[in-house]
Each structure stands twice: as C-alpha cells, then as structure tokens.
Amino acid sequence: MSDGAGGAPPSPVRRPADNPIKRKGFIMKKHSGLAGPGAIASATPAPVHEFVLLDSDKAPQNWSIDSRQLGIETDRPFSVSLRTLHGGRQEGVCLVDIDTGAMTITVVPTRGMNVLRAVAGDVRLGWDSPVGEVVNPAFIELGGRGGLGWLEGFNELVTRCGYEWVGHPGVDNGELLSLHGRLSNIPASRVVLSIDAKPPYGIRLRGELKEQAFKKIDFAIVSELSTEPGAQSFTLDDSLTNRGDYPREYQALYHNNFGTPLLEQGARFAAPVKQVSPFNERARGELDEWQSYRGPTEGYDETVYNLIPYGDALGDSLAVLHNRAGDRGVAVGFNIGQLPVFSLWKNTDTERQGYVTGLEPGTSFSYNRRYQRPLGLVPTIGPREQRHFQLSFTLLAGKADVEQALQRIDEIQDGRPTEVRETPLVDLSGA
Amino acid sequence: MSDGAGGAPPSPVRRPADNPIKRKGFIMKKHSGLAGPGAIASATPAPVHEFVLLDSDKAPQNWSIDSRQLGIETDRPFSVSLRTLHGGRQEGVCLVDIDTGAMTITVVPTRGMNVLRAVAGDVRLGWDSPVGEVVNPAFIELGGRGGLGWLEGFNELVTRCGYEWVGHPGVDNGELLSLHGRLSNIPASRVVLSIDAKPPYGIRLRGELKEQAFKKIDFAIVSELSTEPGAQSFTLDDSLTNRGDYPREYQALYHNNFGTPLLEQGARFAAPVKQVSPFNERARGELDEWQSYRGPTEGYDETVYNLIPYGDALGDSLAVLHNRAGDRGVAVGFNIGQLPVFSLWKNTDTERQGYVTGLEPGTSFSYNRRYQRPLGLVPTIGPREQRHFQLSFTLLAGKADVEQALQRIDEIQDGRPTEVRETPLVDLSGA
Amino acid sequence: MSDGAGGAPPSPVRRPADNPIKRKGFIMKKHSGLAGPGAIASATPAPVHEFVLLDSDKAPQNWSIDSRQLGIETDRPFSVSLRTLHGGRQEGVCLVDIDTGAMTITVVPTRGMNVLRAVAGDVRLGWDSPVGEVVNPAFIELGGRGGLGWLEGFNELVTRCGYEWVGHPGVDNGELLSLHGRLSNIPASRVVLSIDAKPPYGIRLRGELKEQAFKKIDFAIVSELSTEPGAQSFTLDDSLTNRGDYPREYQALYHNNFGTPLLEQGARFAAPVKQVSPFNERARGELDEWQSYRGPTEGYDETVYNLIPYGDALGDSLAVLHNRAGDRGVAVGFNIGQLPVFSLWKNTDTERQGYVTGLEPGTSFSYNRRYQRPLGLVPTIGPREQRHFQLSFTLLAGKADVEQALQRIDEIQDGRPTEVRETPLVDLSGA
DSSP: OOSSOTTSOOOOOOOOTTOOSEEEEEEEEEOOTTOOTTOOOOOOEEEEEEEEEEBTTBOOOOEEEETTTTTOOOSSOOEEEEEEOOSGGGTTOEEEEEEOSSOEEEEEGGGTTEEEEEEETTEEESOOOSOOSOOOGGGOOTTHHHHTGGGGSOOOSEEEEEESOOSSOEEETTEEEOTTBSGGGSOOSEEEEEEESSTTOOEEEEEEEEEEETTTEEEEEEEEEEEOTTOSEEEEEEEEEEOSSSOEEOEEEEEEEEOTTTOOTTOEEEOOEEEEEESSHHHHTTGGGTTBOOOSOTTOOOEEEEEEEOOOTTSEEEEEEEOTTSSOEEEEEEETTTOOEEEEEEEEOOHHHHEEEEEEEESSOSSOHHHHTTTTOOOEEOTTOEEEEEEEEEEEOSHHHHHHHHHHHHHHHTTOOOEEOOSOSSOOTTO | OOSSOTTSOOOOOOOOTTOOSEEEEEEEEEOOTTOOTTOOOOOOEEEEEEEEEEBTTBOOOOEEEETTTTTOOOSSOOEEEEEEOOSGGGTTOEEEEEEOSSOEEEEEGGGTTEEEEEEETTEEESOOOSOOSOOOGGGOOTTHHHHTGGGGSOOOSEEEEEESOOSSOEEETTEEEOTTBSGGGSOOSEEEEEEESSTTOOEEEEEEEEEEETTTEEEEEEEEEEEOTTOSEEEEEEEEEEOSSSOEEOEEEEEEEEOTTTOOTTOEEEOOEEEEEESSHHHHTTGGGTTBOOOSOTTOOOEEEEEEEOOOTTOEEEEEEEOTTSSOEEEEEEETTTOOEEEEEEEEOOHHHHEEEEEEEESSOSSOHHHHTTTTOOOEEOTTOEEEEEEEEEEEOSHHHHHHHHHHHHHHHTTOOOEEOOSOSSOOTTO | OOSSOTTSOOOOOOOOTTOOSEEEEEEEEEOOTTOOTTOOOOOOEEEEEEEEEEBTTBOOOOEEEETTTTTOOOSSOOEEEEEEOOSGGGTTOEEEEEEOSSOEEEEEGGGTTEEEEEEETTEEESOOOSOOSOOOGGGOOTTHHHHTGGGGGOOOSEEEEEESOOSSOEEETTEEEOTTOSGGGSOOSEEEEEEESSTTOOEEEEEEEEEEETTTEEEEEEEEEEEOTTOSEEEEEEEEEEOSSSOEEOEEEEEEEEOTTTOOTTOEEEOOEEEEEESSHHHHTTGGGTTBOOOSOTTOOOEEEEEEEOOOTTSEEEEEEEOTTSSOEEEEEEETTTOOEEEEEEEEOOHHHHEEEEEEEESSOSSOHHHHTTTTOOOEEOTTOEEEEEEEEEEEOSHHHHHHHHHHHHHHHTTOOOEEOOSOSSOOTTO
C-alpha cells in the first residue's frame, strides 16, 4: 500500500504546514551525474541535498530553492521551483521548473513526468500545440473520440507512450486500445529532487509512477531527469519493473516533439539508419524527401517514416534535427539495445494546426499493437524483470555543435548501407 | 501556453496567500453594461473595479465583495461571492453567487460557466433535477451510459451544449458523439469579475473556456454574464473563436431549463413562430397542445417540438414561459441571426423524475449531428472567425410584465403565418 | 441541491479556517450501538459526540480525536483520524482510521465508504492487491478496458458493488454495463463521526452517497460503520433509498476480500448452504474441493461458486473463513432476507497476482445483469422505498472463536440438506 501505512495503522500526527519540503540534508547516495545513455554511473557516493516534493503524505506546494540558498557558488546560479496550476482542465497540475542557469526545463509530474519544454535563450525545445493547457488526467477520457482522447492533452516536448501498449487506437485481443497507452496520463506518486553537494552539482528529479490494474498489469516506473548547472542538455533514465508474477507484453515510445525555431522549411533530420520505410501509402509518396522538412503547409497533416537505426559498438545511437542554416539543432541520444526502432513523425501542417516533428525512439512503431506482434515489436518483460530506457537531449547551439553531432552520426553509420524500403511494413489498406 | 509562463521560464515567486483577489482598482475598460442581445454596447469607457477570481496562478478561494466595501451607495446593496464545494462528486466545484439585491444568480465556472439558478424572492428560475450535486467534470465519463454520461451532471438553469456538436448520442463520421457535447463539462480557466464604478454599476462575470484537442479542434470561448444592482434579469454574451487554421463544424444549443413555480398545469409557452414540427412520432401525437403544459404526469417522459422562430428587423426574438394565472413568467431573448432554431422540450414527468421544460435557442436541433447536416443545421466557422451568442433572461414578476412580453412577441410575429408541420423533420423510425 | 444553498441564496460568510471540525457536543441521537445484522436498535436516546468530517462547505482536513481528548477513561484508549492522500492517482483521497484500541479499521470516504482494511496486531483483514494506491475515482474510466476499468482501483477489504447493477461487463438493454457498477467510485458527500458519550462508547462513521443521473436513477445511500472501544469487529448498515417516482432495478454485492494471513493452503470456508453450484465450467472441475483453499498457485486465476445460504429463523446467516490450523479466522454475518445469495470467489493465484478470496453476500451473483433477470436476481425497489443491507465482520482470534463460529453455522444449517449442483446456473458457453 502506498497510502503511507502498509498493513500497520498510520500515525495521525499532522505535519506542520510551515515545513513544506523535507530537506534531508547531506545524504549519501549513488551519484549518477549527467551520464549519457549507455554510460556507466560512477560508483563513488557523494553528498547530496535531497528534497521530497510530493509524496502520499505531502501535498504539492509552491516552493523553490536556488544555488545561493544551498550555499553553492557557481558561475551559473541555478534554481528549481515547484508550482501548481489552477483553472480549466489544468486545475491541480504540478510543474517543476529546473533552471540550470543556461536552460529552463519544465517537468510535469501530474502527466507522467513528461517534459513540457526546455528553453535556452531564444531557442525552445518543444512546440506549440493547439492544446494550450497542461491538462490534468482527471479531465481526460482516453477512450473518448474513438480512443483518441489522448489528443486532448498532447503538447509536450517529451510525451511518454506506453508501457502496456503504444500505437494507434484499435481493438487488440478484444479490447479497444486507446492511442499511445496510459503513461502520460498517470500522475507521479512520489517526486524527489536531488542536488549533488559537490561539483558539478548534478541536479536530478526522480518521479515514481504506477501502472496497475488487478489481474492485468503491475508496472512500477521510476523516471529520472538529470542535468547540471550551466547545462543546455538533460538526460532521462526511466526504469520499468514488472512487479507481477507473470511475463507481460510491453511497449515504449518516446514521443519527442520539436517545432519552431528548429523546425522550419529546409530543416533536416539525420540519424544512422539501417532501414527506412513509409508508415503508410500517404508517406510513401514523399519517401524521397524523408529527411527534409517543408514549411508550414496547409492540408499537409502528417507523414511518418519507420526507421531501424544503427548503433555503435555499445548500441548508442543519435538522431539530429537541425535548422536550414545548420547553426541550431537538437541531438537525441538513445540506445538501440533498449529502443531498437524509431518513428520519424513529420507533422508539417500549419502553425496553428500544429507544426511539429517527432523524433521517436521506441521498442515499437506507431501501429496498433495487433500489427506489431507479427513484426516482433511487442516485447515481453518477465516477472520482477526491469528494463531501462535512457535518452539524452542536447541543444546544438551553433554550427560547430551541429557539425559535431552530424559527424558522430557518420561515425555510427560507419559506411554501412541504408535500405530504403518502398513498401510499408504493415498493409493498412484493409484497415 | 496557459500555464502562466509561455515560452519563458516562470518566476518562482510565490503570491502571498493573504492577497486572495487581485483588485486592480479603477481600470479603464469598455463598458458593456446590461445590453440586450443585438444591442450595441456603449463606446464610452468607464472606470471599473476588476477582480480576478480564478487564473492559472490563482486557486479559487472563498471570497466575497459587496457594494458597501466598494463604497457604492445604492438602494439595493449588492454582493458577489465565490465559494468552493466539497464532498461527493462536487469536490472542488466553484460557485459564484451574484446577489443583485433583487435576484441571486449562481454561476458554475467549473461547469462551463453554466448558470445553476436565479432566485428572486419566492420565484426560482431553474428546476429540481434528480442530480442534486453540482458535479465536477472530473467525475463524469461522457462516453458512459452509451454516450449519456452527461445526464449525471445535468441540473442547471442554463446548460450550454456544444460547441463541437450538440444532440443525441450516436455515431457520426465513425465517432460516437456523446450527448450534447463537452462544453458543460469544461472548467473555466480564467474568471474575472467586473463592477462598473459609476451608475448603474453594471456587474459582469467573464469566464474563459478552451475546447481543444490536437488535430481536432481549437475553440476559445469567452462567456460573459451581465446584470446590475436591483435587476431581476441577466444577459449572456458568449463568443466562440476558431483559433485554428481550418474551418470547423460547430453547433450551439442553450438548454435553458425551468421547473416550478413557473411550470405548472396550464402554464403556457409563447414565441413568434414561423414553423413548428414534432421532434418525433411521440411528440406528433400531442402537436395540438404544443404550447400548453400538463402538470406532473406519471410516465410522460418528454415531448420535443422543433421551432423556427421569427425575429424582428434586427433578428431579435423572444420566448416566454408563464404560469397558468399569467402573473409570473420568464422571457428568454435571443437573436435568430445567431441562433436560428429553437427546441421546446416538455419534460412534464413527475416532480422527482424531473418536471421541467427547456426553452432552447440554438444553431441546431437536438438530433444527432449526422441528421442535422442534411437540414443545413451544422454550420462551419472559418479560421480565426468568431461567433457571438447573446441571450437575455428576464423574470416577469407580475401580470403587466407577462402581458408586455406577450405583446412584444405579437409585434415580432407581426401577423406572419405559423406553419404547423405534422411530420418530423427527421425520420427516426429506422434509427 | 446539496451545494448548501437549496433554492435560497447562500450566505457568503466564510468558515474560520482554524475550526476544522464542527464539534456539536452532546446532541441527543438514536443510539444504534454495535448491533448485529437483524438486531433491533435500542430506542433509548443517548448523548453523543458528533463531528462532521466532510460536507459541502467543509473540505477534508487532517484531523484526529482520541478518547483522552473526549474525557473518556477506558481500558482501551481509542482514536479516530482523518487524513488526505497525495500524489499519483490517490491525490485527494480521504482516509478515516478508526483505532478501537484493539483493531484499526480504515475507511475510504472517497471510494464509496469502502473499508480498505482492518488490522489487529499481526492479523490483517484485507489483502494485497497489485493496485497499491487508493485510487481517486476521478482518475478511473469505468468504461475503459472493455468495461473492466474498475480493476484499476480494486484493493479493499470491503468493496461495495451496485446499486444500479453488479456483475461482469456486458451489454444489457443496449448499454454496456461496466464491471460491478459505480458505487465504489462515488465519493461520499457527507461524512459524520459519532461517538457515544456513555459506555460502551459506540463509535459510528456515517457516509452519504448519491447515485444519480437524470431520467435514469436517483439512489440515496447512507452507509454506517459501527464499532466500539476494544472491539475486533465492526458492522455495516447500509440503506438504499429510491428517491425517484418509479420503481428501479437494483443489485447489491458485498465484495469482502481476504488474503494472508487467514488465506493459506488448507484454509477453509464454511457457511450454512442450501445449494452450491459452479459459476462456470472452469469452477465445475474443482467442485469437490469448493470449501478448501489452495496455496498461491501459478496460473490458477479464479474459481467462483454460487451459494444459496440458509438463515436462522430471523434470516441471519454467517460465513467463516479460517486458516489451516483453525486458530484464526473471520466471520461475516449477513441476513438472507436482505442478501439472499452468496458468491465464493477463490482467486488463489500467486501472491503478486493477487492471492485472495471473496466472501460475497448479495442480492445477485456475479453474472452480467442480463443473465440474472431470468434467475429472479434483479430485484426492484419502489418509489421512496428503502432497503437495508447489514453485515458484521468479526475477527476470530483463537481456536475457541473459530469453533464457536463454526458451531453457529451448524446451528443455522440445522441438519438441512446441501444440494451440490454440478451444472452452472447460467450457460456461458455461447457468451
């Protein structure tokens, strides 16, 4: 039980209201730092400031901490703040803003620890969705709109899809699966902020999520976002644990979404690619321009390309979106051992309809689950087993940064061929 | 983004808790006064007291203001108060009570700025629904009960239906449309109270609503209720804006509901009518008594009549419900340029089942949307276009008031004929 | 209206925040004491301490009271506390812990006054569901998972099913009925704690619930849990009132669930039984062992047996679950005049999948409602009629207690025969 009591009766003692954040002080903890996916965390423990922002006995309250208050002298003063939104369908939604001094990263504990946006100066990672509110899952019927209810809350930079399933709505095993699963609409049950007390003062925000239904599923998820003072990047380290006694199917897809200013007419996508194929007939018609972007285009809707990326010897891979001039971009790092396939979603419709592209590593593509089983893209997780999904997001702030990232992609590709497959992997013509 | 931050990182500064309402003082604003629908607002700006009751950074808190506190001397002291309901399915629901000194009007920001009731002495505009709570949309599954989940929260004087669709549940374009759309189950995201600082001290409550889903819809709604000290009337001025880049279908229907004491055996309905027809075969059988009401009748359920009203030269029209004695009633003003059709809903079942009639001007009738397209009753709204819907509600407190309103109806009818159509506009026999 | 205003305008006066619980002092009230089901309450009024824990104008706040504060001297000091859970899908859920001094009973007002667990020393009545959170109904889509959304919140000792329907999901009268009805997902609208001011200081927690939808249903439910200082038992007295003007179908089923330590390999079930039959073909295969339990069994899923219990001359009946050694158990008392049938749910799957048995008296079995009408198990309740459902839960703390309870069962059986019916009452083979 997570009501703070377990089998034993809870203490009726009330916490004093003037102690909003439990500062635990210098607790010894494993220091994970700002490691890239695939990297091995340091085994050296380090002193850490730890703050519980939300827990079963702790309501979220507006709060903030900064480097000065922690007695940390840095070139780049940093701060972390928690606030609650009110009104509309965002009533009660918590946001955590991590300002590294060089980038402000906004996390939404109430929406599955999704990352709303990351802003560095005049560059914004994220996009402008018609959905203006950060919607509390309490107001969303995922089964609404024929299983498309998820669209009523979709507006983040990082929207997690999974873990029971991902993909388009449709009936599988006699049940209507709603778009992209439940994960983004599960509020975090416990959120802890850790700040290393020693340079480089690594900042970590960890949220715990439960995806549970009697007889059906018992997934425990821990999602950790890491960054550090002065950084224009962050990493995600998500662990999925099957707490149950039976193997379960699962799927993961990181719906990472970018609009202006990176996305524009002539912007380009790059990744080390083993195979690319169109998601459907619509995308097939533009297969020759799959790596380049149009400007906002009336009536465009979307095209999607299914990629099988290459990784390096450790499985690490990288996808890059950069602007036309090649002097700004974003690099999304992932590991093909964890996330073996990749959806490139090109939604270059008008700005108000949603001008956005998704760089989406996953265990699976965006087809309904029933189509992905034959493709071998519905993995299982055994009892008590754990899976890790690690991603990095790095702002490429200048031409040199972009070029270096593209060079890294070339290194991973390492001269290996790219198969351009004309036919979609799934025949949706009869669907 | 309406999380109060836009693309820029938000200030972590907390608002002092002891400043619950931002009183902006004498701000110059366009003064709309208590204009009737179709009337043109005064262009003269006037000093206004303005209070933000709810916003993205402002939780609703119990609060009240009265004319004395504002330094206003009136024959009729007035007050406005905000309170939050607790327990049951009404946990967290906000109510705003506007007491004009002669009538208390209760608005529900949490339920789409619906008007719960308006009470003047022993006359109540509104009705007694079996639904006793003011239900928070978080607890309603609109898709439940085969698309009738809306019925679990239906109990207001003014229940807005729309704007994506109105009408009975059913599949249209492959999607199950739930009863009467989402609008009544969307909480207002920002609520502002304005009180003119000069006579007649117009009181306005404005709420902003968002009806949004990626790829589907981006409607912004501003709903403003106006009244003034001593009034036994109020007006609604709702604007619907299509913020998107594509034309969208929309529908509006104002489900204005009246029970006792106005509704009783022998009560009557009047309006200037061009055409009346029964909604279905059930209503056809009582077509000859479409303007009169039965007392509470066991097993009655409901009859519905579809009206096409006449308007005056400006399109203004009026519908009246009055009691048997003709000494009490209500007049609902609307404009046929905005709301060209009208549903008369006669639910004269038993008191506990719901003894109520609806005087419902709309763009559309209550059929499922798929039936209304062929009737030309599914209008579209272009990109960035706006539609206004203006209604007035006036208590008719005595015989003279009732007679004057009926005379106004005669003037609008102006001797023009009323077609009594025997056949329903839609053949539901195969439905 | 339960918004605290009825037809009259509410007073805008704010309650002082430092007065969280309205202590009404020594109010004269009917004293119902700790009566067993079927017993008649004393007609003698007694002084009572009464505390309103939750109401339309009263938000739940962490709070507690104990016997010392009440000036009550007992061998067993007792206390009652209220707390609110935060984070995850349990945000805003209220729990009431009643510590009798010998047992702590945890009630969940937010989930239909369900009883989460009752703990006495090292014995726990209740079970370990994979659902670890106490889930706020706002986050549950009952229609999700093909009507199995209820499973996302199922983890209580006493989970009430009903009252519009109970049973497995399926279409009845053209509507998809979701699993086990809505009752467990309706928050209590008013919760009052009463403590008798005279020995034996009876403790009662009463919650009011509304199951309402315009045209469909108007059920008012009052649920009262009673216990007393030092007790290792409690009773439930639920009343269901049809507030409407029409007779309505209803169903009730008390899903009373027990896991370890009472449930174990070799644990046994006993009750006075007139007829037992397997729920389905799966259960038929183990009919010969219907009264005994397996240990946690991989792949077991569940078997269900439909019982028709005997009652004594007053209709009182008793069901017992005890451990293998026969020195610990629980007795569930009920009345066959109120709850004429009984489902024995044996879910002896693995511990993490849910090792649990349900002792479930009801008006009905667990079939979809459409199957129970022909069995005569869908009763109706007339206008303004009331039904009472009374249950008692008693911990059997030693061999003598267990033997005494089994003896009581023998007395009720009174030598009458038990029909063991091989064929399920409902043929689900074509379902």
